[in-house]
Amino acid sequence: MELFFCLFIFFFFSPSGNLYGADGGRMPANLGTYDVKKFGAVGDGRTDDTKAFMRAWEAACGSSDVVKLVIPVGIYFVGPLKFDGPCTNSGTLTVEIQGTLKATTDLSKYTTPHWVQFGSVKRLNLIGGTFDGQGAASWPLSTCPKEKNCKVLPTNILFMNTVDTVVTGITSVNSKFFHIGILGCANFKSDNIKISAPEDSPNTDGIHVERSSNVALSHLSIGTGDDCVSIGPGNSNVTLTNIRCGPGHGISVGSLGKYEGEGDVTGILIRDSTITSTTNGVRIKTWQNSPSPSMVSNVTFDNIIMNNVANPIIIDQEYCPYSKCDSSGPSRVRLSDITFKNIRGTSVSSDAVTLHCSPKTPCTNVVLEDVNLKYYTGEVSDGHMILTSSCLNVKPTFRRTHEPPPCK
Numbered sequence: 324m325e326l327f328f329c330l331f332i333f334f335f336f337s338p339s340g341n342l343y344g345a346d347g348g349r350m351p352a353n354l355g356t357y358d359v360k361k362f363g364a365v366g367d368g369r370t371d372d373t374k375a376f377m378r379a380w381e382a383a384c385g386s387s388d389v390v391k392l393v394i395p396v397g398i399y400f401v402g403p404l405k406f407d408g409p410c411t412n413s414g415t416l417t418v419e420i421q422g423t424l425k426a427t428t429d430l431s432k433y434t435t436p437h438w439v440q441f442g443s444v445k446r447l448n449l450i451g452g453t454f455d456g457q458g459a460a461s462w463p464l465s466t467c468p469k470e471k472n473c474k475v476l477p478t479n480i481l482f483m484n485t486v487d488t489v490v491t492g493i494t495s496v497n498s499k500f501f502h503i504g505i506l507g508c509a510n511f512k513s514d515n516i517k518i519s520a521p522e523d524s525p526n527t528d529g530i531h532v533e534r535s536s537n538v539a540l541s542h543l544s545i546g547t548g549d550d551c552v553s554i555g556p557g558n559s560n561v562t563l564t565n566i567r568c569g570p571g572h573g574i575s576v577g578s579l580g581k582y583e584g585e586g587d588v589t590g591i592l593i594r595d596s597t598i599t600s601t602t603n604g605v606r607i608k609t610w611q612n613s614p615s616p617s618m619v620s621n622v623t624f625d626n627i628i629m630n631n632v633a634n635p636i637i638i639d640q641e642y643c644p645y646s647k648c649d650s651s652g653p654s655r656v657r658l659s660d661i662t663f664k665n666i667r668g669t670s671v672s673s674d675a676v677t678l679h680c681s682p683k684t685p686c687t688n689v690v691l692e693d694v695n696l697k698y699y700t701g702e703v704s705d706g707h708m709i710l711t712s713s714c715l716n717v718k719p720t721f722r723r724t725h726e727p728p729p730c731k
């Protein structure tokens with residue numbers, strides 16, 4: 324993630340006041356079901372169903388007890404959808420999508436850079452559905468891979484300031500920009516998510532998590548043009564398990580240290596995953612010349628298989644995705660208690676283990692245990708390349724197997 328979601332907070336607002344009228348007396352076990360078709364949605368893939376969706380959402384959001392919004396089988400052509408709370412549900416608010424949502428390609432319709440947004444909702448339970456961002460038309464317009472101050476295109480699905488969210492079985496394809504953003508959320512669980520976009524599509528990060536706590540994501544299948552998953556600033560207690568990542572740029576903590584006052588990152592566990600044909604494997608990346616100090620601590624990568632990956636293990640505290648970045652000062656992000664454990668498979672670059680920490684804040688307690696990486700000799704045969712480990716401003720502990728050999 325070459326760009327930061329914190330920019331988005333400036334665009335975000337939630338409706339103030341009570342839009343939904345007074346809530347009548349509480350009815351016991353009242354399951355209010357709202358079907359978008361009853362609110363006028365057509366679902367033929369051509370008619371603009373945005374207004375029907377928003378009418379159905381307002382009714383569901385204003386309902387009490389246990390609420391369900393249903394989007395039946397069909398293809399729904401929609402512009403930006405603001406599923407914002409606060410809502411009046413006391414139980415779960417389920418959104419069940421049996422069909423496919425197809426995004427408009429008319430960029431003038433997006434007043435904020437998000438397509439489907441869930442904001443300030445509690446106890447949301449999102450089940451199923453395909454979110455087709457139709458990004459191909461806008462990818463050539465993106466200047467973000469080259470410029471810092473670019474115009475950000477819409478993210479497919481954004482969760483913003485939600486509490487107690489469960490997401491299962493959703494598919495996101497061809498987002499214009501990021502696929503899924505999880506921003507400022509507390510207690511977020513998700514299982515069985517599929518994400519795909521072409522390898523050369525710009526900034527189509529799979530899942531970006533920022534300023535969130537207690538996040539558990541599992542069974543993610545992600546092939547895209549940027550990071551499969553990125554864990555940005557201000558996160559605590561984030562666990563990712565069973566990720567199939569590739570193609571893309573791998574799994575990242577960062578990028579960090581670009582903006583003033585970024586929150587610390589702590590308690591990150593990424594385990595039981597397979598990374599295939601990516602430009603990085605597991606990575607921590609921070610910018611140079613950070614405007615203010617921050618910390619990253621207790622990060623563990625455990626049981627990761629690398630297939631044909633460039634830079635399988637990398638700490639990069641001189642991160643620069645452009646041809647030139649501000650390098651007038653060192654990174655001020657302090658890294659400690661970082662463990663890479665049981666990481667095995669193949670590398671396509673000789674730099675199998677790169678641990679380049681900041682001269683201002685050397686890394687402490689970096690542990691590599693049972694690392695076994697071999698040069699990939701699949702289709703190409705350019706002889707035997709020797710894999711290496713490279714360390715700067717860090718004295719890592721190497722335990723048990725360490726192939727390539729430890730840096731001196």
Ligand SMILES: *[C@@H]1O[C@H](CO)[C@@H](O)[C@H](O)[C@H]1NC(C)=O
Nearest residue numbers: 510511512536537538539560
């Ligand atoms: C960490 O997050 C998980 C998943 O959301 C949650 O079950 C667990 O209680 C959290 N741990 C702490 C110490 O908050």
Ligand SMILES: *[C@@H]1O[C@H](CO)[C@@H](O)[C@H](O)[C@H]1NC(C)=O
Nearest residue numbers: 560561562589590591592621
């Ligand atoms: C480190 O983070 C993991 C995952 O969030 C958590 O389970 C563990 O308790 C943390 N350890 C320490 C020492 O904080």
